[in-house]
Amino acid sequence: MSAPQTTPITDHQYDGIEEFDNPVPPWWNWIFLLTFLFSVPYFMYYTVGVGETLEQSYDAETAAFFEVMAKQLGDIEPDAPTLLRLGHDEKLMITGRVLFRANCAVCHMPDGGGNTGPNLTDDHFLNVKKIEDLYTVIHDGSVPKGMPAWSKTFGKPQMVVLAAYIASLRGTKPAAAKAPQGNAIPPWPAWTPPPAATGDGAGGATPAPGAAKAPAARTTDAN
Ligand code: HEC
Numbered sequence: 001m002s003a004p005q006t007t008p009i010t011d012h013q014y015d016g017i018e019e020f021d022n023p024v025p026p027w028w029n030w031i032f033l034l035t036f037l038f039s040v041p042y043f044m045y046y047t048v049g050v051g052e053t054l055e056q057s058y059d060a061e062t063a064a065f066f067e068v069m070a071k072q073l074g075d076i077e078p079d080a081p082t083l084l085r086l087g088h089d090e091k092l093m094i095t096g097r098v099l100f101r102a103n104c105a106v107c108h109m110p111d112g113g114g115n116t117g118p119n120l121t122d123d124h125f126l127n128v129k130k131i132e133d134l135y136t137v138i139h140d141g142s143v144p145k146g147m148p149a150w151s152k153t154f155g156k157p158q159m160v161v162l163a164a165y166i167a168s169l170r171g172t173k174p175a176a177a178k179a180p181q182g183n184a185i186p187p188w189p190a191w192t193p194p195p196a197a198t199g200d201g202a203g204g205a206t207p208a209p210g211a212a213k214a215p216a217a218r219t220t221d222a223n
Contacts, residue, residue: 062102069095070157078135078160084191086164096165099158107146112169114178117147121169123187124180131188134163 008021045051052060073092076082086092101110107117118126126145127137138159141149150159167188 066095066099066155066158069161070155073157073160076157076160078132078156078163080131080189081191082160083131083134083164083167084188085194086161087168088191088193089164092161093165093168096161096168099154099162100165103150103153104162109174109176111174111177112166112172113174113176114181118181119174119178120166121172121174121177122180123170123184124182125185126182128182129185131163131167134166135159138162138166 010019010021012019046053076086086096100108100112104117107115108120109115112120114120118124125133127142127147128134137147138154139149139151141147143149150162154162170188
């Protein structure tokens, strides 16, 4: 108690205990205040929902990805040769599968076997008579029957990729597939890989078996 005491003492005393008047430094208070001020817009943005939710920023990134994909595909039309060609493009069909699983699987199941929506892997279709109709149904939907129109959600290239993906599902036989609905339709037109990829027996990496496999599966189904 004898050393010179420079820090002032507060004017209260409890049970004989005194308190130094030794406030936290101003910079500490400022940091506290700033973090608090920062938290207000942060909370509003991320929690209250003023800004993007995680889901929205995911969607934005997905959209950006598909924009890049669309640019790579260029100007494509949903005609039979394009749908068949894209349906045999293994890399692109990974994109097709991602699109399908994220948007269509709730009703058609991840394997296309059908749930509230019809089985997309068999030879029977409700709205489809030829391969191009796949695109039309995706674009326009079959709204009164519960199939949404996707033209507001997707651009043309995405819908073409989806149609190609669904075309490629035909003949696969998911374990728990829904019973056929609608009418049996003829097989998709035959697809031959472009000459550059075929070679004359020398090219080993030709996806030609895919073209042969699909019709074979169909003939057994149609009988
Ligand atoms: C909310 C449920 C639902 C979602 C989601 C959905 N569909 Fe469908 N889909 C249906 C129903 C129901 C039908 C049958 C329509 C009818 O009876 O005319 C159908 C029919 C179809 C058909 C025609 C099948 C046929 O037999 O004619 C295609 C192709 C198709 N959907 C593709 C898709 C694609 C691609 C997506 C995702 C981008 C998708 N669907 C998302 C419910 C859905």
